[in-house]
Amino acid sequence: MLNDIFIAPFADMIAAPDFLMQVLWEGLVSGVLYALIALGFVLIFRSSRIFNFAQGIMVVFAALTLVGLHSFGIPAWISVALTLGVMFVLAVSIERVVLRPLVGQPDIILFMATIGITLFLIGGGEIIFGGENKVMITEELGIPTGDTVLEPFGGLLILQHLDITVVVVACALVAALLAFLNYTQMGRAIRALGDDHQAALSVGISLQTVWVLVWFIAGIIALVTGIAWGARAGVSFALEVIAYKALPVLMLGGLESITGAIIGGLMIGLLEKLFEIYWGQPLLGGNTETWFAFVLALIVLLFRPQGLFGERIIERV
């Protein structure tokens, strides 16, 4: 038993380094996508202290809108622009109709409101687009679909061009987001609201504008995530489930930390894949990805309740 846990997995890694590289690559791709979803949660939480339960369904809604618009004969990139427009209108509507009337209410009320938004988008999406599985317009968007086969150590490593594109686009999006938050006035306003709500309002930062902006950015992230996941296995309401994979990322990285979302996503993507392949499948019958990330996050929370990069909250009692 000890051999199976402490020696055999590492012996397997050394015996088949090409396979280990494939596992790490698949973990990296998953991790980047988890990080992307987690970023959507973090941005909204930082600026409004709202845990956005609707982030998952926003991924589905954005992807369905894109595919739906294209099905009317609208060129792919114009469909992307129109989808961004729809996500902006959604952000404005959420701020006006849902969030503004609830300013000052306890966090749990706002959280419940996002559950309401989720149900609304599920129902609306099903009425408008139907529940059938749809094909993502991968080729029309010019996303490469082939693969590159390498033979490291005389073995086999398959790199999907789609996955490479996803990693590159996700990294670019994260870099752009960080630049926006650090070097623009609006970005600093978002950070200021995250640091201290009252202070930010007292210097004239508009809560409404910032909320619209962060929900719109979350919509952009949802669209990119929807295209990436949709290109892998089709666009359906099942995509919503993937967003729940971001929950342990947030627990691990901390709800307010952008760095935490990125590092947490990558850690979980890589570690859950390594654990599943080298320990889960041989020793536990597989399917450990369902729970591994949560157990990992729980262990971290035992020692750092605020997550790896979250802020330690000290409240007066």
Next chain:
Amino acid sequence: MKHFTKLAIAAVVAGITATSTLAQELYTPNLAYRTGPFAATGIPLMNGQADYLNMLNARDGGIGGVPVNPEECETGYSTEKGVECYEKTKGRAIVTQPWSTGITLQVLPKTNVDEIPILAPGYGFSPMMEGKTFQWAYNAPAGYWDAADMILQYIEGEGSLEGKKIAFLHLDHPFGKEPLPVLEAAAEAKGFELVPIPVGLKEMQNQSAQWLQIRRERPDYVVMWGWGAMNAGAITEAVKTKFPMENFIGVWWAGHDADLKIVGADGKGYKSISWSFPNPDAPVMADIQKHIVDEGKTQSNPEEMSGVFYGRGIVISAILAEGIKVAQDHFGTAEIDAKQLRWGLENIDMTEARISELGLDGMVPPFKTSCNNHTGHSGGWMLEWDGEKFVKASDLLMANVDSYKAIAEAAAAEYAEANAPWPVNEECSE
């Protein structure tokens, strides 16, 4: 007082009217799933089911002159919601169609008490084939153990199973685990290695770990028990990892045109066992076109209607309608109740002639139920994706029921003992 009398009379009249209105229909609720992660599978099936029964209503005024009410109760494939739907609809229902193995397992003991037949064509709990034990449950025309046996037969037709390795990729759900007893017994008897690979509900669209395991194990074949979004996820990963598609075979719920269209020509060679096949030239399709599509009463579309799952939905409703017809003829009444339908469902004789009479030519193989055979064991065809659509890749395969009859009897006895006191149909001696 006058007002009270008038109100009382009105209430009585309304009650009588309502009762007579309710009695003049055959209420066959469907615990449908048009929403959620499994909707892609559910929608064409539900559309086929609804269109067939609505066509009978429009063309013949129902069955035996009584309209059918095929009301749907949405479950989203959730077991909890399914049980709620069962409780909500059971009052007037002459049948319940649970539409998931999880829901079937939950309502199975309830239907025994409520005396409502379960109709679960091609799904549910496989030991339901033992009609003597499961008096109220039917999964005709074929069950999961039939499917497992037929898939193994097909593989065996390409060479001996001895020494081969078969990966069993399945949804980590009661449905996905259903064929394991038969596959494990066959592995022992025929000398092949079975590698079960579960896919969690949250991992349906990201199966890279499962397919890395398949790459490491290097199986000769992958047999898939997938439903909903799992199928598209598995097929795209198979293409991605360059697994030979001709050695990838799914159960009948993993043979949906829309899932394969995501990979298109790359999915060429993928196979799925099936007890139904779409036939656009079948007379029933012309009737649906005339009475439902042309009247704007369908929720379907031409592309979906040419697919495997829409056609299967039609066959499922045709099995129900045949059970109703058999019961009506036997009991000499058009307004049958649940008990009478139970008798009808276990006396279906779907011969080639009867299939043709119903306009279902080529859409389902012949089968026959009896009091001890609630599955029918129709057999099935191996379908193959040709890059654009499914085509038949084999003649009719028949399951070797004797090879797992003992397993079914043992499982039925175990179920009855675990749920004692469990009534058994002692009159059934077949």
